[in-house]
Amino acid sequence: MNTQHAERPTSPTQAHAPILRVQGLTKRFHPDFPPVVENVGFTVEQGEVFALLGPSGCGKTTTLRLIAGFEQPESGQVWLEGREITRLPAEERGIGFVFQDYALFPHLSVFENVAFGLRRLRGKVRQARVLEVLGLVGLTVFKDRKPGELSGGQQQRVALARAIAPGPKLVLLDEPFSSLDAALRQATRDEVRALLKQAGIGAILVTHDQEEALSFADRLAVMRSGQLEQVGTPEEVYHRPRTPFVAQFLGRTNLIPGEARGLEAETPLGRILLSEEAHGAVLLSLRPEGLGLAMPLGHLGISGKQLEGTVLAREFKGHDMTYRVQLGNRELIVQESPESPFRPGDKVRVLVRAKAVVVGRGQ
Numbered sequence: 001m002n003t004q005h006a007e008r009p010t011s012p013t014q015a016h017a018p019i020l021r022v023q024g025l026t027k028r029f030h031p032d033f034p035p036v037v038e039n040v041g042f043t044v045e046q047g048e049v050f051a052l053l054g055p056s057g058c059g060k061t062t063t064l065r066l067i068a069g070f071e072q073p074e075s076g077q078v079w080l081e082g083r084e085i086t087r088l089p090a091e092e093r094g095i096g097f098v099f100q101d102y103a104l105f106p107h108l109s110v111f112e113n114v115a116f117g118l119r120r121l122r123g124k125v126r127q128a129r130v131l132e133v134l135g136l137v138g139l140t141v142f143k144d145r146k147p148g149e150l151s152g153g154q155q156q157r158v159a160l161a162r163a164i165a166p167g168p169k170l171v172l173l174d175e176p177f178s179s180l181d182a183a184l185r186q187a188t189r190d191e192v193r194a195l196l197k198q199a200g201i202g203a204i205l206v207t208h209d210q211e212e213a214l215s216f217a218d219r220l221a222v223m224r225s226g227q228l229e230q231v232g233t234p235e236e237v238y239h240r241p242r243t244p245f246v247a248q249f250l251g252r253t254n255l256i257p258g259e260a261r262g263l264e265a266e267t268p269l270g271r272i273l274l275s276e277e278a279h280g281a282v283l284l285s286l287r288p289e290g291l292g293l294a295m296p297l298g299h300l301g302i303s304g305k306q307l308e309g310t311v312l313a314r315e316f317k318g319h320d321m322t323y324r325v326q327l328g329n330r331e332l333i334v335q336e337s338p339e340s341p342f343r344p345g346d347k348v349r350v351l352v353r354a355k356a357v358v359v360g361r362g363q
């Protein structure tokens with residue numbers, strides 16, 4: 001999986017204060033039910049693109065609405081540039097918001113839609129700012145069109161232009177790409193990220209799409225049942241998941257029990273290396289690309305100890321071949337090169353090619 005991004009800052013901890021700090025945020029809609037957001041805390045640095053990633057219903061949108069001021073928390077605080085804004089009305093926070101459905105006014109032109117966010121400005125100053133922002137998002141030629149006369153991606157850029165026109169230091173993006181088709185989604189996402197970076201605006205993207213979060217964000221928080229499970233760079237959360245949930249939510253993985261002794265562990269796959277030291281019963285994550293398949297030794301006329309499994313299914317994906325392999329009473333996902341020759345029913349030797357990551361304590 002490609003988790004590289006050329007413009008990503010080298011370190012998330014920069015010299016200046018974070019643009020946003022959220023601490024102990026808790027929200028309950030019903031007194032008899034558990035909170036939908038519970039003790040959530042994270043920071044967003046100036047100009048940083050941050051993502052809140054998690055399955056449907058885990059509380060991402062509610063967290064965003066608490067930051068925007070559309071909802072009030074039961075406890076916890078929100079600071080913007082060092083100033084506490086927890087109880088400040090939404091319109092006084094100076095935070096931009098882009099909704100999933102864009103929420104553009106269909107009867108207003110592109111120009112008027114963007115100008116709507118600039119009600120405090122008058123006359124020529126307002127006009128100049130609208131044109132400046134439309135230039136930034138590359139929509140100047142469409143300024144007199146109505147939203148209905150634009151493509152989904154263009155409408156998305158109008159929504160973004162409207163959100164950034166007042167010059168916020170932070171914009172909140174609630175699943176803004178979800179109604180675009182796959183090809184347009186990728187292109188619009190890249191454009192929006194480049195725009196935010198160019199304008200130096202910090203952003204929080206809410207998404208349930210792990211690939212989107214990994215490719216769009218400088219850092220991301222993985223959320224589950226109202227709580228943050230892990231916060232880190234895409235590389236950190238993908239390669240060093242801290243919990244089984246994070247390992248499984250960010251792509252496919254194999255969860256394997258083991259008995260750790262320092263930098264290695266005894267497992268049903270034999271003795272395997274660990275990415276960091278651990279002791280005792282552990283649960284390990286091994287990505288499909290960390291496993292491999294080869295001909296069984298017997299087929300090669302060699303005798304010896306090996307992990308022999310049977311191919312259950314194969315899935316050709318162009319850039320790789322993914323297998324499901326039965327090994328004893330365990331089913332493994334193995335990623336191989338696209339020309340890998342095995343077919344369902346074939347006996348195969350399972351190879352462990354990477355270090356495993358400890359994602360929890362074992363039984």
Ligand SMILES: Nc1ncnc2c1ncn2[C@@H]1O[C@H](COP(=O)(O)OP(=O)(O)OP(=O)(O)O)[C@@H](O)[C@H]1O
Binds near residue numbers: 029056
């Ligand atoms: N106004 C409300 N009143 C009562 N319950 C609500 C309200 N808003 C959200 N919820 C509940 O809070 C939980 C979290 O919802 P939220 O929209 O924050 O999740 P989400 O992670 O953004 O999900 P999705 O990706 O589906 O939008 C859900 O169970 C939802 O039904």
